[in-house]
Amino acid sequence: MIYLDYQATTPLAPEAAAAMRPWLETNFGNPHSPHRAGREAAAAIEVARGRVLDALQEGGRSGNLYFTSGATEAANWALKGAASRLPQNRRRIVTLATEHACVLDTVEWLGTQGFDTDILPVRADGLLDLDLLAARVDDRTGLVAAMLVNNEIGVIQPVEEIGRIARDAGALFFCDAVQALGRVPVPLGACDMVAFSAHKVHGPKGIGALWVREGVPLDPLLHGGGQEGGIRSGTLSPALCVGFGEAARLLAAQAEQDHAHVERLWRTALSVLGDRWSLNGSAERRYHGNLNIRGDGIDAARLISELRQVAFSAGSACASGSGRTSHVLSALGLPGRDARSSIRLGFGRYTSEDDLVQALTLIDDTASRQRSFAA
Known part of the structure; x- marks a missing residue:
């Protein structure tokens, strides 16, 4: 099978798997225990933490990195933990219609807890209108949330400007950088939580992580032993932390190589697909490892089911099984038929050019047959 669903998940790096193995098999000590096995596990976790911070490059050390069970926990913790500290005159939260469900659903829940929530629309290219944001973020706003690289369409929001608008208004800014780490620079200087x-x-x-700027107040989401900095409870897995750390080390070591490879794959993909498909989202401000396209007369769900030898999707893995139209594509103003004719192709480090060409040719040929049957 040819794998083209890198936004849903990526292949585990062999180096990360090898680094994890001892911590799964023989080095099983609890990292919060005082004996030698525990101290060794704790030390491995701190090395991993440093590697993730190093992958963030400039500004990483200006905050604290807390390991979590994943990005969903990190987003919930950032939004709920920061919101609980907001003063009564700043209980307004602003976010975007194209955010991941872990942000939108959390903001919706906060709306039931006495917070005023504002979900901003985006333009047809998927980008936020900064003038609209500036008009809607006021002295009642305590928290702004925006994703850096969209998980469905790959557009890159102007996060530095969003963070500046939030800061000028005295609000905190949370950024979902899940699809950005190792792919585009993460402007930590503009963010309070990432x-x-x-x-x-x-x-x-x-495993995931939440980066919190030094001095930003945050209430715990999970209560118990307070293992992570006294504000995130739960026994950490040394194996998972080490795996994340090794993956982060590789991001830094192979950054130029990975970028050049993705750019080659992007050019190849556009060449193979030609003008038979239309791009969803901005053509200029986007990560090139995410190719979200639509074809007239195509049934994306049927296309996916017919092509068992290629793994790709019609959108977010979290929502693709629900049968609902993508909220991201709807936010772009696409009618239902266009959204249902859209597919997302994700590729990266372990995608070969030959495999990409083979997969895209299969997709294009199958789509052409669908069109001919519908004619």
Whole structure:
């Protein structure tokens, strides 16, 4: 099978798997125990933490990185933990209609807890109108949330400007950078809280992280032993932390190589597909490892079921099984028929050019047959 669903998850890097193995088999000590096995596990976790911070490059050390069970926990913790500290005159939360469900659903829940929520629309290219944001973020706003690289269409929001608008208004800014780490620069200087996920960057599933700027107040989401900095409870898995750390080390070591490879794959994909498909989202401000396209007269669900030898999707893995039209494509103003004719192709480090050409040719040929049958 040819795998083209890198936004849903990425292949585990062999180096990360090898680094994890001893912590799964022989080095099983609880990292919060005082004996030698525990101290060794704790030390491995701190090395991993440093590697993730290093992958963030400039600004990483200006905050604290807390390991979590994944990006969903990190987003919930950031939004709920920061919201609970907001003063009564700043209980307004602003976010975008194209955010991941873990943000939108959390904001919706906060709306039932006495917070005023504002979900901003985006333009047809998927990008936020900064003038609209500036008009809607006021002295009642305590928290702004925006994703850096969209998980469905790959557009890159102007996060530095969003963060500046939030800061000028005295609000905190949370950024979902799950699809950005190792792919585009993460402007930590503009952010107060940032969420990451290991399995999107060739690390293991079950672990993510929340970066919090020094001095930003945050209430715990999970209560118990307070293992992570006294504010995130739960026994950490040394194996998962080490796997995330090794994946992060590889991101930094192979950054130029990975970028050049993705750019080659992007050019190849556009060449193979030609003008038979239309791009969803901005053509200029986007990550090139995410190709979200639509074809007239195509049934995306049927296309996916017919092509068992290629793994790709019609949108977010979290929502693709629900049967609902993508909320991201709807936010772009696409009618239902266009949304149902859209597919998402994701590729990266372990995608070969030959495999990409073979997969895209199969997709294009099958789509052409669908069109001919519908004619």
